[in-house]
Amino acid sequence: MPPEAAREEIEELRREIRRHDFLYHAEGRPEISDGAYDLLFDRLKALEAAHPELITPDSPTQRVGAEPRDDLPTVRHTAPMLSLDSTQSPEEVTRFDARVRKAVEGDQVEYVLEPKLDGVSIELVYLEGRLDRAVTRGNGWEGEGVTENVRTIPSVPLRLFEDGAWIPELLAVRGEVLMTLSAFEGLNQSLLEEGAEPYANPRNATSGAIRQLDSAITARRPLECLAYDILEIQGASFRRDTERIDALKGWGFRIPERIEVARMVEEIFAYHAAFHRERDELDYEIDGVVVKLNDLDQRTDLGSTSRHPRWALAYKFEPRKEVTRIERIAVQVGRTGVLTPVALLRPVEVGGVTVSRATLHNREELERKDVREGDRVRVQRAGDVIPQVVEVVPEPDRDRPLPFRMPERCPNCDAPVAVSGPYTLCPNRFGCPAQLKGRVVHFASRNGLDIEGLGSETAGLLVERGLVAEPADLFELSVEDLLPLPGFAVRSAENLVAAIEQRRSTELRRFLFGLGIPEVGVAVARDLALHFRTLDALMAASREDLQVVPGIGPKMAERIEEFLGDSQTAGAIDRLVGRMFELSVPEAEGKGGALEGQRFVFTGTLESMSRSRAKRLVESVGARVTSAVSGETDLVVAGEGAGAKLRKAQELGVDVLDEEGFLALLAQAEVEL
Numbered sequence: 149m150p151p152e153a154a155r156e157e158i159e160e161l162r163r164e165i166r167r168h169d170f171l172y173h174a175e176g177r178p179e180i181s182d183g184a185y186d187l188l189f190d191r192l193k194a195l196e197a198a199h200p201e202l203i204t205p206d207s208p209t210q211r212v213g214a215e216p217r218d219d220l221p222t223v224r225h226t227a228p229m230l231s232l233d234s235t236q237s238p239e240e241v242t243r244f245d246a247r248v249r250k251a252v253e254g255d256q257v258e259y260v261l262e263p264k265l266d267g268v269s270i271e272l273v274y275l276e277g278r279l280d281r282a283v284t285r286g287n288g289w290e291g292e293g294v295t296e297n298v299r300t301i302p303s304v305p306l307r308l309f310e311d312g313a314w315i316p317e318l319l320a321v322r323g324e325v326l327m328t329l330s331a332f333e334g335l336n337q338s339l340l341e342e343g344a345e346p347y348a349n350p351r352n353a354t355s356g357a358i359r360q361l362d363s364a365i366t367a368r369r370p371l372e373c374l375a376y377d378i379l380e381i382q383g384a385s386f387r388r389d390t391e392r393i394d395a396l397k398g399w400g401f402r403i404p405e406r407i408e409v410a411r412m413v414e415e416i417f418a419y420h421a422a423f424h425r426e427r428d429e430l431d432y433e434i435d436g437v438v439v440k441l442n443d444l445d446q447r448t449d450l451g452s453t454s455r456h457p458r459w460a461l462a463y464k465f466e467p468r469k470e471v472t473r474i475e476r477i478a479v480q481v482g483r484t485g486v487l488t489p490v491a492l493l494r495p496v497e498v499g500g501v502t503v504s505r506a507t508l509h510n511r512e513e514l515e516r517k518d519v520r521e522g523d524r525v526r527v528q529r530a531g532d533v534i535p536q537v538v539e540v541v542p543e544p545d546r547d548r549p550l551p552f553r554m555p556e557r558c559p560n561c562d563a564p565v566a567v568s569g570p571y572t573l574c575p576n577r578f579g580c581p582a583q584l585k586g587r588v589v590h591f592a593s594r595n596g597l598d599i600e601g602l603g604s605e606t607a608g609l610l611v612e613r614g615l616v617a618e619p620a621d622l623f624e625l626s627v628e629d630l631l632p633l634p635g636f637a638v639r640s641a642e643n644l645v646a647a648i649e650q651r652r653s654t655e656l657r658r659f660l661f662g663l664g665i666p667e668v669g670v671a672v673a674r675d676l677a678l679h680f681r682t683l684d685a686l687m688a689a690s691r692e693d694l695q696v697v698p699g700i701g702p703k704m705a706e707r708i709e710e711f712l713g714d715s716q717t718a719g720a721i722d723r724l725v726g727r728m729f730e731l732s733v734p735e736a737e738g739k740g741g742a743l744e745g746q747r748f749v750f751t752g753t754l755e756s757m758s759r760s761r762a763k764r765l766v767e768s769v770g771a772r773v774t775s776a777v778s779g780e781t782d783l784v785v786a787g788e789g790a791g792a793k794l795r796k797a798q799e800l801g802v803d804v805l806d807e808e809g810f811l812a813l814l815a816q817a818e819v820e821l
């Protein structure tokens with residue numbers, strides 16, 4: 149075939165295929181059969197194989213093809229990707245509406261209403277109509293470049309449609325990548341079959357798929373992309389958001405379903421209620437609805453705070469609750485000897501996640517909620533937070549068993565328990581296997597000695613077989629000791645022994661954290677190490693000496709002194725020190741961390757990271773994290789669903805940051821995410 153003819157046919161095929169991709173993936177109304185589509189696609193592939201010089205990156209055949217990468221590059225956004233102010237309360241929505249009306253001074257107010265998609269936010273940049281790059285939201289200013297991965301998503305146009313709409317020189321679109329619930333279940337099923345860990349929810353699965361280093365893996369994950377905003381466009385003159393939505397559609401993007409326009413606040417409530425009712429019938433996760441001013445000039449007038457626009461609001465749903473039955477109440481014994489009642493549930497899906505255990509906290513909580521074995525209960529999961537039992541669902545006709553009583557003896561070592569306030573404790577500190585195991589795990593944990601390969605399971609085995617009764621025993625373990633344990637072979641036994649050996653020298657702060665001193669987390673351990681410099685100096689410190697360390701109050705000092713003064717503890721520490729070489733305090737470290745001495749409280753759920761990760765990050769630059777808001781708190785970070793602590797902070801006039809602001813602060817403090 150002459151090259152000119154090939155070129156023409158290739159272009160024609162690409163146009164056809166793009167149109168069918170759009171009809172299938174964005175519109176859900178295919179016009180041709182899969183077989184007919186395959187014929188077009190195969191023909192295009194054959195022609196391109198014969199004329200490789202005609203292959204372009206925006207050809208439908210080129211969605212997969214990039215080499216695996218070593219890492220994801222950091223890429224700046226065309227315009228900042230703000231987040232939305234959010235609320236669950238109708239009163240807040242009314243107040244938002246009133247503020248907007250006041251600001252536009254009697255002009256018509258028109259809102260665009262959309263579902264709030266619970267996926268991963270992404271920026272897609274098109275130059276001259278071709279997909280140039282795709283960037284995750286990251287901290288709002290810059291994110292990870294995931295272009296090759298996003299190219300594999302069938303509903304992302306590689307090239308904008310030209311028919312009707314003109315092609316802007318630059319177009320930056322914001323959208324949400326997500327996985328349908330049915331696709332998510334299918335993926336988890338096959339992960340389980342391969343013996344791999346399933347994902348906790350569709351959002352995590354999406355986030356994992358988007359961040360793959362090998363785009364061939366992303367291509368096998370069933371992702372979709374829905375576009376809902378234009379971040380930047382050159383040469384545009386839109387007046388309304390609805391016009392932009394039409395343009396996005398014209399360029400070939402898939403847009404959210406059931407976008408509506410409203411003039412009255414009541415319509416917002418009706419829209420929210422309707423989506424809430426139908427939430428469970430949708431094949432994708434939404435966590436609320438988004439209300440946006442339609443008129444773009446009015447948007448400009450209202451402007452944005454540093455974190456979110458004043459012209460939009462996310463009106464979220466209450467956390468999902470489901471009803472299930474408690475099969476049994478079990479009691480767990482932790483490292484510190486606290487007995488925690490745990491409801492073992494008939495497994496139930498709560499918003500895409502199977503829940504089979506929920507904490508019942510302590511004796512008082514148990515009594516307050518009057519939760520008993522066999523009860524029907526409502527369980528709640530907000531974001532990635534540990535599931536909780538909210539309340540008992542009354543069943544008047546059922547004979548309930550007697551109230552659950554916390555055991556009088558430790559379920560693990562049979563020692564008679566002690567009661568302290570709402571807590572039940574096993575006092576057998578040095579004989580209870582559950583506590584021993586907990587201590588060994590804590591000692592070896594990431595912020596402790598960071599011993600690779602020593603997790604909960606191995607620690608359990610070591611304690612059970614009588615090989616380890618306290619952390620010091622770890623340093624006596626030999627390969628021969630480990631070999632008979634299930635799961636160990638020569639190689640793994642040698643590795644563990646070597647990993648332990650390596651930690652005979654460590655930093656004092658790790659050692660102190662690893663001891664599991666009450667109240668001593670990462671930050672306090674580091675402060676103690678910096679202040680006292682040697683273990684001997686700390687052991688000799690009085691309560692008053694301890695209080696000299698900033699952030700250590702009388703109560704904390706008392707508990708630390710008590711712990712270190714205990715003769716059995718002191719013996720265990722002696723034995724440890726006898727087997728270790730060095731406990732060091734690096735000179736350069738600690739002083740002058742960017743958030744040195746700042747007291748943080750986290751509340752609500754953060755979208756971009758878990759609470760514990762957020763805590764680690766700020767502590768790494770010297771901040772201290774406490775759980776209660778007080779006059780001494782410097783900063784409260786309020787994620788989604790924040791309640792009482794946020795109100796308290798506002799009452800006390802403590803500074804509050806939302807997630808966006810928090811990420812900005814981390815960026816400023818040069819914390820690596």
Ligand code: IVH
Nearest residue numbers: 230231232262263264265269324376438457
């Ligand atoms: S508009 C500046 N519309 O919700 C406002 N956001 O913080 C731009 N989201 O992660 C966002 N569905 O990615 C908008 N229909 C929708 C949305 C939506 C989901 C996400 C957004 C962000 C979060 C809000």
